[in-house]
Amino acid sequence: MRSKPEFGKISSDDAVQIDACIHKLVYADSDISYETAHFALKGLCERIGNSGFFDYFEKNWHDCQDRWVMHRRADLPHFQNHTNNRLESFFGKLKDGVDGSKSMAVCVKTLVAYDRRVENEYRYRLARIGQFVHSGYDEEMANVLRFTTPYVAGKVAEEYAFALDRLETYTFLRDDEDGHILHVDGGKKSYVFRDDDWRCDCEFSVSMRLPCHHVIAFRKSASAEGPVIPWASIDERWTSPLRELKKVRQFSYERYSDKDAGREVLATMTQTQRYAEALRVTQRIASELSDIDETDEFRRSLDFLEQQWRNFRQKTCEVATPREPGEPGKRRSAAHNDSDSIDELKDQEMSSDGDSSEDKEVEEVLAGAPTIRLNPKARKVGRPKKQRQKTVASEKEGRKWFDAAESGRKTSGDVTLVRVLDNLDRDQPGLIETQRRLSGVLVKFAEADAKKPKFKRMKNPVLIQDAFYILPAKLLDACMAVLPVANTEASAISVDEASQDAAPTAMVETVHIKDVGAFSRTQIETFKRCQNLKTAVQLGIDMHKWLSEEGLPSLPAQYHALAREVARNVLESYPYKEMKGLSRMPDYKYTMLYRLTPPTWMTDAAIRACCERLVAGTGTCRFAGELTGRTMTKKTRSKDAVQVDVALRNRIMG
Structure with missing residues (x-):
């Protein structure tokens, strides 16, 4: 998808989310699971601006679910193989003998020869005399392994062990209308099987055509005649048909000692063919010489080759053979x-x-015999080996994060961080409800906490569009530090002007983090906004705990009811809710109360609010302003220092 230009460029993180969503669609076990994943894919494509991919999915895949969705294919004998790996393996083997330079006749000849060779190998395996054994199998499994393969026996062994382990949990009820039908209960789902052909409607029995643990458990509990594992339910595909051995006349052999018979006769090569072969060999020699790092060794090798060329030219070179x-004393032909x-x-x-x-x-x-010296510095031929284990681990991690993000969206009540925060500011619930909604927003890339972000202005950056998480605290602070001030002197906002004529710029302010991705300024500020709200909620809960456990016992009895009322008010109020009885200032929120818990220092907003309450509550107090203080390097008090500003003192005393 990422390689197709019609779908646009998307980030690696968004591509991993789409891959995980497609995986949920492929392995959906019911219509409800499929519809849930389908709705998630639609919302994901809309959020990252890739609606073209969803339209392509609707047109080419949504209408043919019977071919690729798991629960739609549960009643098909697919033998638990949902890929075309066998076909790809067949094509890969054909590429060893067929390439683009071959004609159609040569390709067909190679294809027929390979098919004949595979058929002969299959016939040899069928006609081979002997049987498989396994030291860990009992008599039941040994009999199954005798006429099947180790792969089939391994699958049946899993069902056999599971049936013996869950034998007492299953209940079997025979159908009233058809006596050969039995209903199985006791597991996650109820299943039905027949006792005449021992076929069950569970996924394993239908897809693999093998006896499932329901049938084995019933035969074990009912003490049915014959083996516990019904051989009749093993499909013919898995069995090894025995052929009758025909008696043949014993043959004898004699050693064949003719030395000249059976040797390969080489065809005469033309001058063009000889030149092509010689050019191929000299190119290989030149490639090996170019890989030599030491100059002296290179010169010696080059002189040796020049000497060999002189010998060939002068007809003085003799090719020796074993x-x-x-x-x-006899020498053989060089051919x-x-x-x-x-x-x-x-x-x-x-x-x-x-x-x-x-x-x-x-x-x-x-x-x-001649010896060949291999150059360890020679470059290996072919594509580098893919780190399959690392790729599978990253895919599993991406699917886990997708499931966690979808669960977090359900908990938060919305699909984007901005809308979650806007809904909280609009509803203004209590601390417990706010904490519950924010619990769906997880911290991602915790291992990249020590990364150093870089700030860039880019024209068309590839951003992570669907980020329903926040970055670690240290990394987020570093991202905020590299961002320039948004309201600079050059782009200052004039409050007096009725309208702004600022034209939007084409450059996007981007923060790039190695091995993580790129985020815009708006996304970084949203992450910081969510982190600040989480911190404020935790401080509010800690303050409620302090008031209930430490503050209340230290007060006189007549103030206990008031302390409980304050604690309840703190717990039921939104952190950014305005406090009643104070002027409408941005700092007069419930968050300033969270700093009153010892030993935390009070902010200037809390001190100012306390002074305003004293002035409003008593007529003898007046608030003149704040005095800016600074720390002194010495503990001694200077006699000449002015303790209070003269104008402020005259205002208070006057």
Whole structure:
């Protein structure tokens, strides 16, 4: 999907979420599960701005669920194989002998030859005499393994062990209308099977065509005749058909000692073919020489090759081959391949009757065989091996995060962080309800807490659009630190102007985090807003706990009712709710009360609110303002220092 330009560019995190959602659709076990995942996919594509992919899915996949959805294919004998791996493996083997340069006739010939070879191998496996054994199987499983394969026996063994373990939990009721039908209860679902063919309607029995644990448990509990595992319910596909062995006349063999017979006759090569072969060899030699790092070794190798070229040109080079057994002084033709002679001698060694003289001759020939020195620095041919284990682990982690995000959206009551926070500001529930809704917003990328984000201005950044989580506290603070001030002197907002004519810029302020992704300024500020609300809720709950456990016992009895009322009011109020009886200032929220818990220092807003309450409650108090203080480096008090501003003192005293 990410490689197709019509679907646009999406981030890796969003692509992982779509992959996890598709996985939920493929392995849906009911219509409800499919509809839930389908609704999630639609919302996900809308949030990341990729509606084209959802339209493609609706057109090509949604209308043919019977072909790929798990619960739709449960009644098909798919043998628990939902991929085309066997077909891909077949094509991969064909590519070893077929490429784009071959003609159609050669391709068909290769295909037929490969099919004939596979058929012969299959016939050989069927006609092979013997049986499989397993030391861990009892008599029942040993009989199953005798006429099936280890793969089938392993599947049946799992059902057999499960049936013996759950034997007492199942209840079997025979149908009133049809006596061969039995109903099985005691598990997550109820199933039905027949006692004439021992076929059950569970997924394992239908898809694998093997006896399931329901049938095995019934036969064990009812003490049915014959084996506990019904052989009749094992499909013919899994069995090994026995063929009658025909008696043949015993044959005898004699050793064939003709040395010249059976040798391969090489065809005469044209000048073009000889040049192509020589060019191929020289290119390989040049590739090996280019990989040599040491200059001296490179020069020596190059001089050696030049000397060999002079010898070939002057017709002074003689090609030596291993000696024939019994002919120490004779040289063979250079056209004969050394490997052929070695292979023949190895075959003779394997088929010999223990003659020591022949063994010595074979050892002499093998000792004189040419050796090949491999270059360890040579680059390996082919595609690098895929780290399958790492890929599977990352896919499983992405699916877990998708499930956690969907569960969090249900808990929070909405699908995006901005809407969740806006709903909380509008509803203003108590601390317990606010904490419950925010519990659906998890902290992701905890392992990247020490990463250093970078700020960039990009024209078309690939952002993580569907981020229903927040970053770790340390990483989020680092992201806020790298963001420039939004309201600078150049782009200052004029409050007096009735309208703003600022044109939107094409550049997007982006924070890029390595191995995590890219986020916009709005997303980072939303993360910080959610984190601040979580922190405020926790401080409010801690204050309620302190008032109930420590503050209340330290007060006189006549103030206990008032303390309980204050604690209840704190618990039932939203952190950003305005406090009654005070002027409408941004700081006069319930959050400033959360800082009154010892040993936390009170903020200036709390001190100012306390002064305003004293002024409003008593007529003898007046609030003149705040005095800015600073810490002194010395503990001694300066006599010349002015303790109170003169204008402020005259205002208070006057």
